Every structure is written in C-alpha cells, then in structure tokens.
Amino acid sequence: MVASRNEERLRKATDEMKKNITSPAELDHMQCNIRKEEQVQNLISTTLKRFGKLDFLINNGGGQFPARAESFSLKGWNAVIETNLTGTFLCCREAYNQWMNDNGGVIVNIIADMWKGIPMMSHTGAARAAVDNLTKSLALEWAESGVRINSVAPGSSIYSETAAANYGDPKIFAYNIPKIPLKRLGTVEEISTSVCFLLSPASAYITGETIKVDGGGSLYSTMIFEVPDHKKSKAYTWKDDEETKSKL
Ligand SMILES: CCCCC/C=C/C(=O)SCCNC(=O)CCNC(=O)[C@H](O)C(C)(C)COP(=O)(O)OP(=O)(O)OC[C@H]1O[C@@H](n2cnc3c(N)ncnc32)[C@H](O)[C@@H]1OP(=O)(O)O
Numbered sequence: 636m637v638a639s640r641n642e643e644r645l646r647k648a649t650d651e652m653k654k655n656i657t658s659p660a661e662l663d664h665m666q667c668n669i670r671k672e673e674q675v676q677n678l679i680s681t682t683l684k685r686f687g688k689l690d691f692l693i694n695n696g697g698g699q700f701p702a703r704a705e706s707f708s709l710k711g712w713n714a715v716i717e718t719n720l721t722g723t724f725l726c727c728r729e730a731y732n733q734w735m736n737d738n739g740g741v742i743v744n745i746i747a748d749m750w751k752g753i754p755m756m757s758h759t760g761a762a763r764a765a766v767d768n769l770t771k772s773l774a775l776e777w778a779e780s781g782v783r784i785n786s787v788a789p790g791s792s793i794y795s796e797t798a799a800a801n802y803g804d805p806k807i808f809a810y811n812i813p814k815i816p817l818k819r820l821g822t823v824e825e826i827s828t829s830v831c832f833l834l835s836p837a838s839a840y841i842t843g844e845t846i847k848v849d850g851g852g853s854l855y856s857t858m859i860f861e862v863p864d865h866k867k868s869k870a871y872t873w874k875d876d877e878e879t880k881s882k883l
C-alpha cells in the first residue's frame with residue numbers, strides 16, 4: 636500500500652510501479668494525511684483488510700520550507716513537526732497496535748542529514764533528530780514483539796523535483812556537490828536499496844540503527860549555509876574577571 640495526500644500523484648506513482656513489478660505482488664494506493672490521527676488509523680486498518688498482513692512500514696513522507704528560525708510562525712513550526720515527527724510516530728504506533736505487536740514486523744524511518752544541524756531548516760532538523768531518537772526507543776520497547784526498527788538518513792544530495800520546485804531553484808542540490816566527498820549527488824536507487832536491506836533478513840541482527848546514505852557529506856562541511864563574517868563573539872579570559880572585580 637502506498638499512501639500520501641495527493642490522489643493524482645499517488646495514481647501516477649503506483650501505475651509506474653505496477654509496470655515494473657515482475658513478481659505476483661499486488662499494489663494499491665490510498666490517500667492519507669499522516670498529520671491526521673484518524674486517517675492514519677484508517678490507513679493501517681484498510682491495509683490489513685486489503686492484504687491480510689503488514690510485514691513492513693516505511694515512513695518516507697516528509698518535507699519542510701526554508702526560512703530562518705526567528706521568522707517561523709507557530710503554525711509553520713507545527714506544520715513541519717507534525718509532518719516529520721508526529722506523522723511518523725502515529726504510523727509506527729498504529730502499525731504496532733493493529734498488527735506488529737502480535738505478529739512482528741520491520742519499520743524503516745527516512746530522516747535527513749541533521750547531524751551538524753540544518754541551518755535555514757531548523758524545524759526539520761529538530762524533527763528528524765527526534766525521529767532518530769524515537770527509532771532507538773522503539774527498537775528497545777518493541778524488540779520483545781519481534782519488531783525491528785531502523786532509520787535511513789539521506790544526505791542533502793538526492794535530487795528531489797518537489798524540493799527543487801518548493802525551494803524555487805532547480806540547481807539547489809547541485810550546489811552541494813563540492814561539499815560531498817564522493818563529488819556527486821546520490822540516487823533514489825541508493826536510498827531505496829538501503830531501505831530494502833533494512834527490511835530484509837540480511838539485516839536481521841540490526842535494530843535501533845541509522846544508516847547514513849550521503850556520500851560522506853555528514854563527515855565533511857555544512858551544506859549550502861555560510862556563517863557571515865562578524866565580530867559579535869567576545870572572548871572570555873581571566874582579565875574579564877579582574878575588570879569586573881575592579882568595578883565592584
Ligand atoms: C539542498 C537542501 C535540501 C535539504 C534536504 C531535504 C530535502 C527534502 O526534504 S526533499 C523533500 C522536500 N519536499 C518538500 O519540502 C515539500 C513538502 N513541504 C511541505 O509540504 C510544507 O513545507 C509543509 C511541511 C509546511 C507542509 O505544508 P502544508 O501542510 O501544505 O501546510 P501549509 O502550506 O498550510 O503551511 C502551514 C504553515 O507553514 C508555513 N509555511 C509553509 N510554507 C512556507 C514557506 N515557503 N515559507 C514560510 N512559511 C511557510 C506557514 O506559516 C503556513 O501557514 P500560513 O502562513 O497560514 O499559510
């Protein structure tokens with residue numbers, strides 16, 4: 636079952652996937668806004684009715700807008716936290732309560748390269764770091780039910796048409812290439828095969844882990860953002876204490 640909010644995009648994506656599926660696997664799609672609790676509950680129960688089981692859950696839905704933190708309205712902040720953190724939590728909880736508690740299963744959460752912060756997208760950085768931590772807690776709580784849960788963290792380097800349109804610049808990802816040790820953008824295939832690995836028995840002994848698929852970008856320098864030159868940082872030395880004491 637493939638789910639997101641936009642029916643037209645869903646139909647297009649599932650039609651394309653159906654053309655490429657060679658096994659007898661069945662595929663369906665369903666509208667769901669992961670920010671709405673009752674829609675998530677309905678997505679999981681409908682999937683169980685339609686397919687009879689739920690072996691895997693992939694939490695891939697996400698997004699944000701670029702802006703400085705001081706300019707976020709509470710509504711904008713909440714929209715990003717609900718999309719990237721609360722939506723993921725709701726999908727995990729419903730999959731567990733409706734199926735995986737009794738039957739086991741595997742969950743993969745897609746997060747982002749937030750290890751050094753994400754300036755201009757601090758809301759999503761906070762939400763993705765929270766999902767990284769949620770993954771670890773759930774791995775411990777749900778191990779007794781036979782559930783494994785891991786994350787995949789793509790670098791800011793997998794070309795996304797939605798992001799390019801949203802951020803108003805088709806080259807937005809290409810700017811990052813000099814800051815990626817492998818000196819190229821990543822591919823969708825390089826993310827999806829990591830997800831498949833985590834879903835497969837080849838990773839049967841891995842839980843609570845995050846795989847970075849970022850061409851080494853997270854080890855190197857912060858993407859895009861440059862801190863402007865300034866003289867606002869005043870050093871602290873013992874001399875400052877002496878000056879303070881002398882004023883007392
Ligand atoms: C090279 C850099 C890449 C970094 C790596 C990450 C890559 C990716 O994640 S690729 C995938 C990217 N895809 C997207 O970002 C698309 C999805 N984005 C969204 O859906 C929105 O940004 C959303 C998360 C905010 C959800 O939007 P929606 O549910 O449609 O909510 P609203 O449009 O009603 O907005 C609510 C609220 O949010 C504020 N806001 C939204 N967009 C902006 C913006 N462009 N600038 C500033 N503020 C924004 C705003 O407060 C909205 O309320 P109103 O003001 O009442 O409209």
Ligand SMILES: NC(=O)C1=CN([C@@H]2O[C@H](COP(=O)(O)OP(=O)(O)OC[C@H]3O[C@@H](n4cnc5c(N)ncnc54)[C@H](OP(=O)(O)O)[C@@H]3O)[C@@H](O)[C@H]2O)C=CC1
Nearest residue numbers: 639640641668669695696697698747789791792793795797
């Ligand atoms: N491309 C990149 O370089 C990177 C991507 N990522 C993350 O990887 C994931 C996939 O990215 P990508 O394919 O590039 O981005 P897209 O924007 O193309 O995909 C995001 C998907 O999330 C769905 N979605 C968004 N909000 C909701 C919601 N409230 N409920 C249900 N579905 C929702 C969208 O569908 P619809 O609009 O129909 O709801 C869309 O299919 C995202 O989480 C993204 O943030 C992380 C790091 C880097």
